[in-house]
Amino acid sequence: MSARLVAGLTALALATAAPAVAQTQAAPTTLDEARAQGYAGRPADEPAGSMLGGLLAIGPGFFVHGVGHYYTGDEATALKLLVGELLGAGLVVAGALVAARPEEAGRAGPLPISLVQSGVFLFLGSWLADVVGTFKGAEPFDDDTSRLGGHTLGLGYRYVGDPRTARRHRLVPSLTLDSGRVFVQPSAEIEPNFSERRFALDVGGRPWRGASGRDHVAVGARLRRDESAAFGYATRAAEGWLAWKLDLGQLIARMRRFSITQRYAVGIEQFQFGASPSDVPAPFADADFTSSWFSLASGFAFNAARRTHLTLEFVQDPTVAIPAASAQSGLLRGAFSHQYRDDLDIDVEVLAGDGFSVALGLVYAL
């Protein structure tokens, strides 16, 4: 019922919003006009897309990355992709060796998790880049329209499809104050009858930003307070994180505006247990137990349409809304952000693991 309500409100918000920004420039009708408007044609050193090359990249190319680019004559990129494959395989092997150490037995630790996930990511990424780049040729992806900088107000709803909890509907308000270099984001996630609630404060900065502004390295900290009046516990957590987003076009010309993303976090959490399942300890009451954790997310991001940014990530994070798919796996995260207007984004996030979570939000620029 709540889901329908939120969907209805969203539809209402969209219906009452102004139409998308109109085209201000007429489409060119001649090559000269197109050149006058900035069309530069395909770079001489970038071959056109190839159907056969793409098929080669899919087939034998899975085992020898770069076959597709090699077929189209881009030998330098083919070599980079092959190096990426070997490096990825090497990281997986290194991670497996580290995980096999007796002190890591039972489950991989942070180092082998990072090595294996980065290795798999690099291996699959170089293959994917070969396939996509060969099919597509020199045509770039659309400009990255993900919002970066500026102050926003977010109103969202999350549905948690986890059989372990009957409390599946969450309201997710947030406020972002972002100067581009530094940002502060208080947020909350509240179950409507208030039995489950999460309050968080993210503070971060981007010490490096690329020319486009979208490439960046960011560091930050997150303070979090979870309270469960259903199960009688609360937590206080502090987390430090490092994240980056890099346009792959800087390494592989045909993958311009296709970004890879990575996020590492280490946190420490204090647990407080109530005397009964409905008892939530006070925020500054003594902690009963302290524990730390590590999380990792790897993925890629690109504009799937002119104003629609898509991020797909593999996430290993024990603090998110639903558990990983299995004891030795993680979650798949898909985030879709459509810039409906210059001052309004529609965000959708899907988490899939042992259960699923769908979040729908509107982000208003202030």
Added chain:
Amino acid sequence: MRCKTLLALAALSVGCNRAVPTREAAIKAARSVQLADDLRVELDGALITTCPDDLTTPEGNDAPVVCVRLTAFDAEIRVVDAGCGPRPVRVHVANASADAAVGWRAFRAGESTARAATRACCETLLSPDGDGRHPDWTPLGPEVTLDALDARSCGESRGLCWTSTTRPGTDEAWLTPWVSAPPTEASGAACVSLAAPQAGALRAAPFVLAQRVRAPLTPRATDDGPALDFAVVGNTGEDTASLERLVERVNDEDVPFVVLSGDIAANGSEEALDRARRVLDALEVPFFMTLGEKDADGADPVGLVDRFGASTDVLLLPTGQGWQPKVVLLDSAEGGLSAKTFAALPEYLAPGSPPGAAVVVTHTPPFDPSGLRGAGFKRRGEGARLLAALSRAGVAAVITGHLNEPGADVQSGVEIVHGGARHFVRVRVNEAGRVFVQRSD
């Protein structure tokens, strides 16, 4: 394994983790079997299992055979017969301890209005003849103990077997040796149809032959008073030789039972599970087992329950001395508990009657003591939910598997013991509710 590999490689992580509810369904399904439209066997503290290959039945006898695996030290096997004429059922119990005894009692699964009124008003004063397990049933006679030799008439050292025959039409029942022919029509009075109007409400109630298998646990005297001992083994995985060695070691330990904390098999394939089960069959005492991710990895839930019993269960340890500890098995093979297990936790962890310490055995620890390694529950909120429940219930100790290195720590007042690999843990629970844990190689 295939599913996990796909997850790792392609990040297709949706819907590959549905084994826990299916195992729960398999456990529930194994608690009863319908032998005919009006003949059913129900189990309490036991599960239906596959009969051993070498179990032979007397020639010319086509009575149905029900093979059972005990999951409690006081189990009940009920033949519920809504029919009329004599019907035999052969019962085989695979894992009873050497001194287990069989008793039986017949009931009508209902009571007269007068008896119900007597119970309601003055049960303490008048104490109508009844049964503690089934107070609202009408016993048809006192409990009878089956002769020990008759109960082992299939010749196995640890297996119990007998033939039970019910004859609702005359309110008669018999337990006879496995090898002898069951009573027939000619051995009793004429059969009366229960559907007849003159049968009355009580006569129309199903006839129940309740057969109890009790395995007494005898506390041993220690410096801290009388105590019960048991061993916990886990984390052998593909190292079958290590499991064999531990089984030999435990057999030398003089413990009345063994609890397995999971990851006993290399993986969930039929071959690996069979290999592990064959090794465990060398144990000289009953074993009870929860599962690890290796055992459950791609395994058929029905096959797991058939081989190893209930992976989530409460094992009461009757001492007969006014105190009764319990071992709570929690299936965390998927790195967390199922929704049903979470919902049942308050019941599992509630103080018993008579009182006694609770020891929890689960494969995955709620939290990894090393923190960053992340070998605890997949979601920390669920770990907190379990730890909060354990802490509130005053659970004396939690024995886990999963981590290969042994260790112990105290989390929110609960002692968490990580059994490690290539070791076993000897647990002693005493009358005062204290738990002592000792690790042995």
